[in-house]
Amino acid sequence: MWLNRRSDQVLLVPVVSWAAPANRGEVLFLWPSLQYCAQWLHWLPDIVVGDMGYISLEEQRKIRERLGVTVITKLRPDMKLIAPFEPGPVAVCPQGQVLTWLGLERRDQLHWFGVTAVDPLCERCWEQSHCARQFSYQPSAHEILFGQIPLASSVAKILLEKVRPWIEPAQSYEKNQLGLSQMFLNNLQLTWAVCLLADAAVLLRAHAMLMRPTCLPALHALFPNQLSLDLD
Amino acid sequence: MKQELAPTGTATLLEQISDFVPDDFINELLVGQRRRGRKRHWTPAQLYRLLLLTMLTPAHSFNLMLRLLQEQRSWRKFAHLPNRYRLPAASQLHDFRDLLGTKGLRRINQFLLEPLLQTLSLERQTIGLIDATDLPAATSAYKKS
Numbered sequence: 483m484w485l486n487r488r489s490d491q492v493l494l495v496p497v498v499s500w501a502a503p504a505n506r507g508e509v510l511f512l513w514p515s516l517q518y519c520a521q522w523l524h525w526l527p528d529i530v531v532g533d534m535g536y537i538s539l540e541e542q543r544k545i546r547e548r549l550g551v552t553v554i555t556k557l558r559p560d561m562k563l564i565a566p567f568e569p570g571p572v573a574v575c576p577q578g579q580v581l582t583w584l585g586l587e588r589r590d591q592l593h594w595f596g597v598t599a600v601d602p603l604c605e606r607c608w609e610q611s612h613c614a615r616q617f618s619y620q621p622s623a624h625e626i627l628f629g630q631i632p633l634a635s636s637v638a639k640i641l642l643e644k645v646r647p648w649i650e651p652a653q654s655y656e657k658n659q660l661g662l663s664q665m666f667l668n669n670l671q672l673t674w675a676v677c678l679l680a681d682a683a684v685l686l687r688a689h690a691m692l693m694r695p696t697c698l699p700a701l702h703a704l705f706p707n708q709l710s711l712d713l714d
Numbered sequence: 715m716k717q718e719l720a721p722t723g724t725a726t727l728l729e730q731i732s733d734f735v736p737d738d739f740i741n742e743l744l745v746g747q748r749r750r751g752r753k754r755h756w757t758p759a760q761l762y763r764l765l766l767l768t769m770l771t772p773a774h775s776f777n778l779m780l781r782l783l784q785e786q787r788s789w790r791k792f793a794h795l796p797n798r799y800r801l802p803a804a805s806q807l808h809d810f811r812d813l814l815g816t817k818g819l820r821r822i823n824q825f826l827l828e829p830l831l832q833t834l835s836l837e838r839q840t841i842g843l844i845d846a847t848d849l850p851a852a853t854s855a856y857k858k859s
Contacts, residue, residue, distance in 0.1 A: 483843070660774075668853060671816070
């Protein structure tokens with residue numbers, strides 16, 4: 483999870499970790515992770531950004547409808563685009579004018595797309611007399627392309643291109659600096675234990691970065707300290 | 715408060731994070747779970763700190779860490795083990811890890827996470843990232859499908 487309080491640096495902390503054999507698909511862990519957050523932490527992220535391994539339209543629909551969490555993933559290469567999207571993906575009207583996502587109307591559960599270009603094709607369009615220049619689509623039409631935040635929106639693009647890669651150095655820290663990849667792991671129970679210990683180490687670092695210790699001993703101020711010998 | 719952290723593996727980092735280890739919570743977590751047998755010399759918090767040392771020091775093995783513990787004062791200070799000649803054995807650490815289990819480790823992480831969740835800015839949307847990574851295991855079973 484991205485601790486968004488700080489604006490001068492990006493700080494990620496682990497919320498839920500699973501250790502599983504390599505023959506288990508990643509898609510199995512998205513729903514249990516969110517359920518764990520809801521049940522044990524009484525908290526859910528607003529948006530979850532994943533890679534293509536997490537694509538399951540049914541699962542994403544369940545997460546959107548039951549938990550209200552937005553899942554953003556890239557479209558798998560073998561998935562086909564549906565109207566109003568063209569490769570990019572970019573939303574366009576039936577006549578080819580590029581549309582901008584205006585927002586999700588929560589009450590009606592409708593995504594609204596409209597023309598916001600400075601010099602649109604609409605002036606020359608033969609349908610302009612009866613075109614409202616705004617189009618609505620249901621999120622359930624395609625969970626990845628629409629969902630709660632459409633893949634064609636600038637928000638989704640920023641999250642996928644700029645935010646998602648942050649997880650790589652976070653994983654690298656646990657694997658290389660905390661030594662997860664150097665440990666001799668010969669059973670799943672041990673793997674679970676060391677993964678959770680690595681998470682604890684990251685959480686402790688986050689505490690040290692963000693907060694002063696809250697549980698100092700009562701006589702902490704009186705503890706002896708080594709004096710520095712200033713010879714200048 | 716922003717605080718620069720020392721590199722991972724250094725004694726300074728151990729000092730910087732030591733105050734944040736929830737010793738009381740860990741000790742309370744295992745109250746009543748004492749097994750039969752000889753009296754335990756070490757508190758759960760001490761043993762948990764030893765487990766953490768395998769992550770926070772260059773000794774990424776429980777046995778190696780225990781072997782080096784005698785000559786590493788800063789490590790013993792972090793684990794609240796003042797006596798260099800009286801240290802837990804590998805079997806005790808192993809038993810403690812079993813006793814704590816995944817559930818216990820998760821509870822501790824949850825305890826550490828809760829105050830961080832409270833610091834989240836309410837005006838901004840919260841973003842979670844999900845990803846999988848491979849760890850080399852000493853088994854040839856369960857290949858990637």
